[in-house]
Structure formats: C-alpha cells, structure tokens
Amino acid sequence: MKRFSYLFIVIISLLVVLPKLAYANEMNFSVKAILPENQRDNTHTYFDLNVVPGTTQVVEVELKNETDKDVTVQTVANTAITNDNGIVEYTNEKPKLDKSLVTPFSKLASVQSEITIPKQSSLRLPITLKIPEKSFDGVILGGLYFKEKETDQETKKSKDDVQIENKFSYTIGVLLAESPEMVLPDLVLNDVKATQKVGRNVITANLQNPKAALLSNLTVDAKVYEADSNQLLHEEKQTSLRMAPNSNFNYSVSWGNEAFQTGDYRIEIDATDGNQNWHLKKNFKIKAKEAKEYNNTAVHIAQKSTPWIYWLMGGIIIALLIVIAFLILKNKRKNSN
Structure with a gap:
C-alpha cells in the first residue's frame, strides 16, 4: 500500500508538460513528448523511462509553430532542484547541486541548444540520454526547458526601453529509473x-x-x-x-x-x-x-519602547543634578558675600 502511495505521489509530482507563461499574451510554439517503447506509463505526457545501465537512448519531442513567422527556440537539459519556496524547479541552468546527487540529469542528457521552427509547421528534436554504466537505485529527475529566443530587435528594445517582451517557455519532465523498487525519501x-x-x-x-x-x-x-x-x-x-x-x-x-x-x-x-x-x-x-x-x-523594524522604570530613573538623576548644581551655585554666592 505504501509503495502504491509513493507511486501515486511521483505521478502527481511530475505534472505533464509544464507550460510557463512569462508575461505572455499569445503562444508562439508548443511542445509535446514523443513517448518511446520503454515509457513506463503511456498515460503520462512527460518522459517516465525504464532505462538500462550503460546504454544510450535518443528520445524526441515535437515542436510546433502555428504562427505566420519563423520561431527560434532555445533548449536546455536541466537537473531538477528544489527552490527556496519548496517547489521542484527545472529551469535553473546552473544550480548549486546537493552533495548527495551522484549523477545530475544535465550531465547525461544532451540536446541541440537552438532550433528554428518554420512558420506553420512542426519538427522533431532529438535528445540523447547516456545512462551511467553503474546501476543506480531510485530515480534521476530533470527537465527539458524550452524558451523562445529574443530577436535582435527585441533584445535592443528591452535594453533601451526596459520593457519585458511576451515570451512563453515550456518544461517537459524526464524521470529515469532502472528498478521498480521504490526508494523512500528522507528529510x-x-x-x-x-x-x-x-x-x-x-x-x-x-x-x-x-x-x-x-x-x-x-x-x-x-x-x-x-x-x-x-x-x-x-x-x-x-x-x-x-x-x-x-x-x-x-x-x-x-x-x-x-x-x-x-x-x-x-x-x-x-x-x-x-x-x-x-x-x-x-x-x-x-x-x-x-x-x-x-x-x-531591515525594513519596518519595530522599535522597542523604553521601559517606564528607565524613564523614572533618568528623571530622578536629572532632578538630582539640577538640585546639586543649584546648591553649589547658592554656596558660591554665599561665600562671595
């Protein structure tokens, strides 16, 4: 029952193709995973692969452009990390990796960094996965991150006018496993x-x-x-x-x-x-x-109020000083007379 629960969690956690809208009003391209024969569950729209140590596999994604202009897409294979909001993130290209991570996904996946999709057409982009020679327990998790490349004109406008252009990005999760045995997480x-x-x-x-x-x-x-x-x-x-x-x-x-x-x-x-x-x-x-x-x-730091006892003590000290000064002055006048 516990194993089923964790399998269900994995399924929920790797949500489909994750489109990320970055200040966008319209979609210029779309991405779809072409699921291979070693896909563990064909109902998933991300790569959930049963792999063999020491093998090389090429998987493909379909990129589609339904606009009336060519679209250039940049692609990166990123290792999954956890950001400081407690969310699994696939978009960080140079993250600080945990010391317990033996094989980062970014080290075993390679993909063409840039590709142009002609207007009103689609094409397939291959991704090469080199599975480590040494077998591993549990899973290796990463993501294929796709974002539209800015044109020179857009880059110039962004620098000159400090404007943010409408851009879409997508992430397709990639989960690799060699054994059906589940590894339990720890904290x-x-x-x-x-x-x-x-x-x-x-x-x-x-x-x-x-x-x-x-x-x-x-x-x-x-x-x-x-x-x-x-x-x-x-x-x-x-x-x-x-x-x-x-x-x-x-x-x-x-x-x-x-x-x-x-x-x-x-x-x-x-x-x-x-x-x-x-x-x-x-x-x-x-x-x-x-x-x-x-x-x-820090902003909006509350200033602690001074306890009343300190105000009282300060008042007494000031009063004593005034009295002492008055007596000294009075004594000087008396002596002078």
Whole structure:
C-alpha cells in the first residue's frame, strides 16, 4: 500500500508538460513528448523511462509553430532542484547541486541548444540520454526547458526601453529509473542561520532530501525558541511542499518586524509527507555582528519602547543634578558675600 502511495505521489509530482507563461499574451510554439517503447506509463505526457545501465537512448519531442513567422527556440537539459519556496524547479541552468546527487540529469542528457521552427509547421528534436554504466537505485529527475529566443530587435528594445517582451517557455519532465523498487525519501536538517530576505529578518533552516526519490505533499512546521527555554518565539508552517531527489532548500522562518537579538536559540521542526514523519531540532546562535548588520538594513523594524522604570530613573538623576548644581551655585554666592 505504501509503495502504491509513493507511486501515486511521483505521478502527481511530475505534472505533464509544464507550460510557463512569462508575461505572455499569445503562444508562439508548443511542445509535446514523443513517448518511446520503454515509457513506463503511456498515460503520462512527460518522459517516465525504464532505462538500462550503460546504454544510450535518443528520445524526441515535437515542436510546433502555428504562427505566420519563423520561431527560434532555445533548449536546455536541466537537473531538477528544489527552490527556496519548496517547489521542484527545472529551469535553473546552473544550480548549486546537493552533495548527495551522484549523477545530475544535465550531465547525461544532451540536446541541440537552438532550433528554428518554420512558420506553420512542426519538427522533431532529438535528445540523447547516456545512462551511467553503474546501476543506480531510485530515480534521476530533470527537465527539458524550452524558451523562445529574443530577436535582435527585441533584445535592443528591452535594453533601451526596459520593457519585458511576451515570451512563453515550456518544461517537459524526464524521470529515469532502472528498478521498480521504490526508494523512500528522507528529510535532514543542516545549517540554521540568521539572514535576510527582501529586507526582512528571517531564520533559514536548510532541509535536505538525500535520497533518490521525490518528496511530495510535504508539511513543515518550524518553531524557534531561546536555547534554554520552551517559550515560543516564532513559528512558520507550510503545506504542499515538494522536494526533488537528492536536493536541498532553505526553509524560512519569519522574524516578523522584530530586530534580531544576540543569543543562543533552538529550532524544532515537525514534518510529514503523509507516510513518514520527522522531528528535527538544532541549536544555533545569532552573533552581535550579524544582528547589528541585519537590523540596520531591515525594513519596518519595530522599535522597542523604553521601559517606564528607565524613564523614572533618568528623571530622578536629572532632578538630582539640577538640585546639586543649584546648591553649589547658592554656596558660591554665599561665600562671595
């Protein structure tokens, strides 16, 4: 039953051909995967392939242009990563890869970087997959990313007028597996630190999935305390997150509009994907130097009001100084007389 659940998660996670609309009003080209014989499920519109170690396979996609002008499309084979929003991403051409990833998809897939589709026509674009000699467990996940190339005129206009042109892009997922045995994902807590995002103070906890398996339907509830206290300071809960195989991302806990305070803290994270549960915790420190740096650049930091006792003490001290000064002055006048 558990194996079926994870298979269902994989199916949902690799959604079809993923068209991405980038400030677009009309579609200039379309992309469709031509499914080969070793496709594990022909109801999928992405490549879900059963592969053999040490082999080379060529798969194809159909590019169609139904406009009245030629369209040039740029193509890249990218490794799937997890971005800091907890979303599997296929569009980053030079990502920082997780140390647990042995074989990035971008290293075994090759494709023509640019192709022109004549007006009112279609063509097939081959993609070569070189499967590693050494067999692997779990899955290798990547994506074929297609975007329309800007013309020289569009590039010039963008630079001169600072305008964003209407452009479409597509991603076709590619999942490679050698064995029907499912590998379960895992969740590991790495570095925790104070930082800033969009001018806001946040704590980031680096979460890693070190297994060659998709981690889907993930709920993360992170709570921050002082290191030696159970008094809750800040909490951040998110649902429906997804992580690519062998990837990591920085989960953010907002510090609200409060300034960072130097000290020792503790983060505790409860996470679940519906099949597995994780309880993770780690102590971390906010140093005086970084607290000052981030507080100085943060927006909308609430200034803490000075406690009334300090105002009272300040008033008493000022009053005493005035009295002392008056007595000294009075004594000087008396002596002079």
